[in-house]
Amino acid sequence: MTLKQNLHAVKVFAPATVTNVSCGFDIMGFALRQPGDVVVLRRSGQAGLTIKKIQGHANSIPFEASKNTAGKAVLSMMKALNLKAGFEMEIYKQMAVGTGLGSSAASAVAAVWALNRFLTRPLSREQLLPFALEGEKLTSGNHVHADNVAACLYGGFVVIRSVAPVEALAIDYPHALHCAILHPKIEIKTADMRNILRQHVPLNDAIQQWGNIAGLVIGLQKGDFELISRSLNDVIIEPIRGKIIPGYQQARQAALQAGALGSGISGSGPSLFALTTSLESARQCGQAMAEVYQKLGLDFDLYLSPVNPHGPQVIQSEE
Amino acid sequence: MTLKQNLHAVKVFAPATVTNVSCGFDIMGFALRQPGDVVVLRRSGQAGLTIKKIQGHANSIPFEASKNTAGKAVLSMMKALNLKAGFEMEIYKQMAVGTGLGSSAASAVAAVWALNRFLTRPLSREQLLPFALEGEKLTSGNHVHADNVAACLYGGFVVIRSVAPVEALAIDYPHALHCAILHPKIEIKTADMRNILRQHVPLNDAIQQWGNIAGLVIGLQKGDFELISRSLNDVIIEPIRGKIIPGYQQARQAALQAGALGSGISGSGPSLFALTTSLESARQCGQAMAEVYQKLGLDFDLYLSPVNPHGPQVIQSEE
Numbered sequence: 158m159t160l161k162q163n164l165h166a167v168k169v170f171a172p173a174t175v176t177n178v179s180c181g182f183d184i185m186g187f188a189l190r191q192p193g194d195v196v197v198l199r200r201s202g203q204a205g206l207t208i209k210k211i212q213g214h215a216n217s218i219p220f221e222a223s224k225n226t227a228g229k230a231v232l233s234m235m236k237a238l239n240l241k242a243g244f245e246m247e248i249y250k251q252m253a254v255g256t257g258l259g260s261s262a263a264s265a266v267a268a269v270w271a272l273n274r275f276l277t278r279p280l281s282r283e284q285l286l287p288f289a290l291e292g293e294k295l296t297s298g299n300h301v302h303a304d305n306v307a308a309c310l311y312g313g314f315v316v317i318r319s320v321a322p323v324e325a326l327a328i329d330y331p332h333a334l335h336c337a338i339l340h341p342k343i344e345i346k347t348a349d350m351r352n353i354l355r356q357h358v359p360l361n362d363a364i365q366q367w368g369n370i371a372g373l374v375i376g377l378q379k380g381d382f383e384l385i386s387r388s389l390n391d392v393i394i395e396p397i398r399g400k401i402i403p404g405y406q407q408a409r410q411a412a413l414q415a416g417a418l419g420s421g422i423s424g425s426g427p428s429l430f431a432l433t434t435s436l437e438s439a440r441q442c443g444q445a446m447a448e449v450y451q452k453l454g455l456d457f458d459l460y461l462s463p464v465n466p467h468g469p470q471v472i473q474s475e476e
Numbered sequence: 477m478t479l480k481q482n483l484h485a486v487k488v489f490a491p492a493t494v495t496n497v498s499c500g501f502d503i504m505g506f507a508l509r510q511p512g513d514v515v516v517l518r519r520s521g522q523a524g525l526t527i528k529k530i531q532g533h534a535n536s537i538p539f540e541a542s543k544n545t546a547g548k549a550v551l552s553m554m555k556a557l558n559l560k561a562g563f564e565m566e567i568y569k570q571m572a573v574g575t576g577l578g579s580s581a582a583s584a585v586a587a588v589w590a591l592n593r594f595l596t597r598p599l600s601r602e603q604l605l606p607f608a609l610e611g612e613k614l615t616s617g618n619h620v621h622a623d624n625v626a627a628c629l630y631g632g633f634v635v636i637r638s639v640a641p642v643e644a645l646a647i648d649y650p651h652a653l654h655c656a657i658l659h660p661k662i663e664i665k666t667a668d669m670r671n672i673l674r675q676h677v678p679l680n681d682a683i684q685q686w687g688n689i690a691g692l693v694i695g696l697q698k699g700d701f702e703l704i705s706r707s708l709n710d711v712i713i714e715p716i717r718g719k720i721i722p723g724y725q726q727a728r729q730a731a732l733q734a735g736a737l738g739s740g741i742s743g744s745g746p747s748l749f750a751l752t753t754s755l756e757s758a759r760q761c762g763q764a765m766a767e768v769y770q771k772l773g774l775d776f777d778l779y780l781s782p783v784n785p786h787g788p789q790v791i792q793s794e795e
Contacts, residue, residue, distance in 0.1 A: 184687045318691035318707065319684070326694055326703070357676040363712075365638070366682070367689045368503045372637035374693045375645055384645070388637065393682075 158238040159277045163476050166199040167274045171267035171469040172312075173252055173460075174259035175336065175430045176304040179391040179421040180369035184317045186259075186308030188465040189336060192251040194260065195472070196227055196267035198275070201243040206231055210247040218254065222246070226261040226292035227268035233291035234269055244272070255347060256340050257424035259305030265292030266309040270469035282310050282468070286325060297347070305424065312468030314377055330464065331380035335436050337417075337443030338460040339408060340428040341450055350398055350425035362392045382418060382434055389419025389432065402427045404453050408446040415445035436461060477557040478596045485518035486593045487792035490586035491631075491784050492571055493578035494655065494749045495623040498710040498740040499688035503636045505578075505627030507784040508655060513579065514568040514791070515546055515586035517594070522562045525550055529566040537573065541565070545580040545611030546587035552610035553588055563591070574666060575659050576743035578624030584611030585628040589788040601629050601787070605644060616666070624743065631787030633696055649783065650699035654755050656736075656762030657779040658727065659747040660769055669717055669744035681711045701737055701753055708738025708751065721746045723772050727765040734764035755780060 172193040176186035201207065206222040222228030227248055234240075246268065252260045269289045273279045289306045307315045307325035318324045369388045376384030399405040399422065412420035412431035416438050420431040431442035439461045450457045491512040495505035520526065525541040541547030546567055553559075565587065571579045588608045592598045608625045626634045626644035637643045688707045695703030718724040718741065731739035731750035735757050739750040750761035758780045769776045 181686070181690070183683045184690060316687065316690040316694065318687045318703075320687075324691075324706070326691065328694055354679060356679055358679050358682055360673060360675055360677050360712075363677055363682045363685070364502045367500070367686050368635065368637045368639075370686045371500070371503060371635040371689055371693050372643075372645065374690050375635065375647055375697070378694070378697055384637075387643070393679075 158240060160240065160242055160275045161277055164200070164275055164474065166197060166475040167271040167471055168195060168197045168473040169267040169271040169274070169469050170195050170472050171263040171270060171309050172465050173263055174305045174308040175338070175423040176259065176308060177394065177422065177424060178373070179389045179395065179419055180366055180373055181316070182391065182394045183302070183304060184370070185315070185373070186304040187314045187330075188308050188312045188468060189338065189460065189462040190465045191460055191462050192258065194251055194263040194267055195249040196264060196271055197247040198231070198268065198271035199245045201245045204241060204243045206235065206244050206246060208248065209245045212247070212249045214250040214253040218248070218250070224295065226295050227264040229295055230265040230289050230292035231268045231272050234272055234288040237288065238276070255344060257422065257426045257428040258338065258340065259309060259424060261296050262289070262293055262305035262309050265289045266306060266469050268292070270471070274471055274474065286310060286323060290323065310468050313464060313466045316374065328374060328377055330377040331382070332464070332466065333434050334464045335433045335439040336462050336464060337412070337431040337433065337439040337446065338423060338428055338462070339443065339446045339450065340458040341402065341404065342456040342458070343403065343427050345401060345425070345427045347425045350401065353397055353401065354394065355397070358393050365392050385432070386418040389421065391421060395421055398422055398426060402429070403455060404449050405429065408449040411445035411449050412442040415442045417442045436463065477559060479559065479561055479594045480596055482795050483519070483594055483793065485516060485794040486590040486790060487514060487516045488586040488590040488593070488788050489514050489791050490582040490589060490628050490788040492582055493624045493627040494657070494742040495578065495627060496713065496741065496743060497692070498708045498714065498738055499685055499692055500635070501710065501713045502621070502623060503689070504634070504692070505623040506633045506649075507627050507631045507787060508657065508779065508781040509784045510779055510781050511570040511577065513570055513582040513586055515583060515590055516566040517550070517587065517590035518564045520562040520564045523560060525554070525563050525565060527567065528564045531566070531568050533569040533572040537567070537569070543614065545614050546583040548614055549584040549608050549611035550587045550591050553591055553607040556607065557595070574663060576741065576745045576747040577657065577659065578628060578743060580615050581608070581612055581624035581628050584608045585625060585788050587611070589790070593790055593793065605629060605642060609642065629787050632783060632785045635693065647693060647696055649696040650701070651783070651785065652753050653783045654752045654758040655781050655783060656731070656750040656752065656758040656765065657742065657747055657781070658762065658765045658769065659777040659779070660721065660723065661775040661777070662722065662746050664720060664744070664746045666744045669720065672716055672720065673713065674716070677712050684711050704751070705737040708740065710740060714740055717741055717745055721748070722774060723768050724748065727768040730764035730768050731761040734761045736761045755782065
């Protein structure tokens with residue numbers, strides 16, 4: 158594989174993602190317009206990859222390329238394509254790690270999207286997916302999570318049909334969908350949120366869950382908001398995880414009363430999402446959730462965003 | 477509700493149904509063109525409902541209307557609509573009870589469809605569903621199964637999003653789909669097939685299953701045969717039930733090798749299905765499955781059928 162000779166640097170934005178989406182634990186996700194991470198990839202005289210800068214929410218994010226999710230993703234792609242060139246990377250993180258918004262996935266996707274732009278024959282999203290996932294393996298170990306990475310890379314709504322081999326499916330959805338995200342500023346470790354889950358689930362709950370998954374997919378594809386709303390119900394994971402996140406039940410109820418189609422935990426939390434049919438409705442639901450946290454005296458960030466159909470986007474390139 | 481004065485008798489065919497469809501345990505089903513049951517409903521001078529005749533596979537099917545699935549369905553509909561008239565019913569069963577092909581559902585659906593034809597303002601399929609389900613409650617007790625009844629009543633492919641309240645969703649599917657059904661003539665009780673299931677399932681298996689459910693729904697709606705094929709995989713139920721049905725694993729493998737998109741247990745068995753993209757392919761898969769049972773020396777019925785988009789159909793009416 159050869160590189161474009163006249164390209165010097167590429168700056169890419171890749172979006173935050175909401176995964177699980179209530180009933181779709183580990184198999185569903187969608188991309189936001191904001192927040193997101195920005196990665197700059199610049200040609201360098203020195204072979205290999207050097208991370209020069211990590212800005213914003215940078216605590217505990219390693220500079221060593223092979224231990225950094227974005228770095229690892231780029232290195233695995235360089236190796237597979239036998240690229241001998243040298244690159245420098247800058248990472249501008251707009252969200253902290255451990256928010257439940259796919260922070261590490263966004264950096265990894267932005268990085269491979271940037272490297273892809275340097276290729277004379279760029280790869281497809283499907284081809285890029287395994288490389289972006291290499292970064293994710295650093296944080297989640299053997300338990301590969303493709304949901305954040307795929308939603309970030311493909312944009313819109315995705316389903317992970319299978320993780321081994323990985324198969325992500327982009328699905329149609331009504332473009333009126335918007336989202337309010339409330340990120341309570343409390344620290345919850347992804348690993349802890351996974352460890353509290355029961356390793357076995359009642360068959361009857363699983364049946365209820367897969368009815369809702371089918372309903373959600375059909376509702377999204379047909380643009381049936383009422384069906385989407387009825388299906389956004391998790392009887393297995395959120396009842397357990399919700400107990401760990403202060404204010405969760407109240408904020409969820411407040412969002413539903415303010416008109417949300419559904420509301421739940423984004424990823425493994427602590428961020429909460431409320432899915433709505435307009436930006437105005439997202440604003441109202443966000444406000445309702447915010448009031449719950451204001452009363453609790455807990456600090457938070459609030460984001461309003463349409464579902465993002467694009468995935469990563471080049472925002473600047475230098476020749 | 478009033479009855480048409482000039483209608484004397486209606487004869488209705490309602491189709492057999494394949495439910496579970498591998499990954500969609502308790503939430504998915506589709507209708508066949510054949511086999512199926514036929515019900516005749518005829519006006520009578522005597523108030524109430526009298527079952528006059530049950531023909532074919534009639535062992536153990538009660539004549540007492542309130543204990544017969546078709547009778548109970550009609551009685552519940554007559555009661556709800558406050559119909560004071562009298563009817564006689566004849567039931568022509570083309571399949572035995574306990575085949576896994578929704579025999580009792582077919583009779584109940586044919587019966588309510590026939591009664592509906594007598595109404596001056598007929599009900600919709602959605603409105604008929606609860607009445608047809610009343611019959612099913614006789615055989616499955618409190619555990620309401622809506623999958624056979626909904627697939628039979630709506631035709632095509634259906635998803636049961638919820639059982640309480642019942643919500644059935646008809647979904648698009650590629651009309652090239654055909655099916656081979658092999659019914660081994662062995663007796664397996666539905667209750668036994670349910671009792672051998674584990675009441676808890678591993679979370680990781682459940683996740684794999686809901687990925688496949690989403691994949692199957694997307695594949696059906698988009699007409700993506702390869703996606704349908706990859707998704708037709710059950711990691712929870714069939715591995716257990718398959719052990720009870722002699723020849724199951726071999727027949728399934730034979731069908732897959734003969735070109736089936738997928739193959740599994742219909743309902744709670746013992747019937748097996750193979751889903752294909754043409755009638756010719758269904759014939760080849762049926763032949764491959766049949767050879768397995770011939771070698772085992774087990775008697776069987778074999779049916780080839782397109783997926784049936786119509787549901788029940790009036791085949792005769794007398795004024």
